[in-house]
């Protein structure tokens with residue numbers, strides 16, 4: 477049988493082997509229909525059943541309340557950087573942001589590029605993005621239309637330990653918008669705290685090409701009139717996310733991942749425990765050594781993306797070459813920061829973390 481290496485890629489990321497095996501088994505002839513899911517009309521009853529099952533399984537996993545719409549759209553999380561302000565700034569007001577690293581700053585820059593006036597409600601820039609702002613440090617503008625934050629900064633490895641309040645100084649609530657691309661489904665989440673959640677699929681959901689948006693239904697009438705119709709949450713919702721041809725195969729694969737989370741893992745509570753164990757093991761190994769280090773405040777260390785550096789960066793090339801030869805793939809840090817990064821998404825098994833920790837100890841012993 478094929479050999480699958482341990483894949484620590486930040487995205488597109490590892491998928492569960494059981495999911496890929498099922499996709500393989502269903503590839504040529506889906507359930508006796510004599511064609512693959514890729515070749516079906518998105519309007520066919522069989523495909524609509526696949527799409528609806530994926531949505532209902534996601535709703536069950538995250539316990540999404542009935543007054544939230546779930547959209548399966550495209551354009552990456554980056555398109556949502558634009559879609560969110562188009563959908564929420566129709567009644568005026570300013571987009572407020574908590575900036576904690578590269579992705580939240582990109583979200584702010586896009587809203588600012590489109591409509592100007594984006595405002596920083598709090599930032600971790602002063603501490604070098606090693607700890608997220610504390611709740612009391614988040615101060616919205618009087619005219620805030622919504623507050624956007626990035627729950628997990630995929631490049632920095634910085635994760636919120638709490639859900640921020642989105643409240644203007646006068647005490648009135650505004651929608652809380654969250655880019656959950658790199659930590660959605662890593663554990664249970666109280667969806668009712670959010671106005672909009674969006675996530676690119678290629679980390680914890682499925683293959684690239686799909687974006688999941690979860691939006692509270694009372695927010696569907698806040699859109700600007702000058703919006704591209706494909707960005708419209710209202711239009712997407714009215715059309716069951718099929719205004720045009722959706723990313724049919726990615727949607728199907730996402731559905732298989734949701735079934736795997738429910739049936740093989742046992743839901744997000746169980747996933748949460750496994751993810752905590754995986755992250756604890758890797759951070760403990762890093763902290764126990766002077767050879768490796770991670771700069772993030774313990775409270776905000778990402779469970780999904782663990783960046784680390786070698787004390788002697790001249791060893792980076794050797795570390796990467798030898799880890800790859802040992803079947804530990806994609807440990808190179810983001811090109812903008814260098815060093816290493818191990819992404820430990822849901823589909824990365826504990827055995828992969830064990831193998832990485834063993835490799836790191838061995839490499840240190842030979843080079844330290």
Ligand code: PMP
Pocket residue numbers: 487551552553554555579626628629630631655656657658676677
């Ligand atoms: N937000 C976060 C937190 C991300 O990690 C990424 C991609 N790594 C993006 C946004 C951009 O996603 P996409 O490539 O799907 O546009």
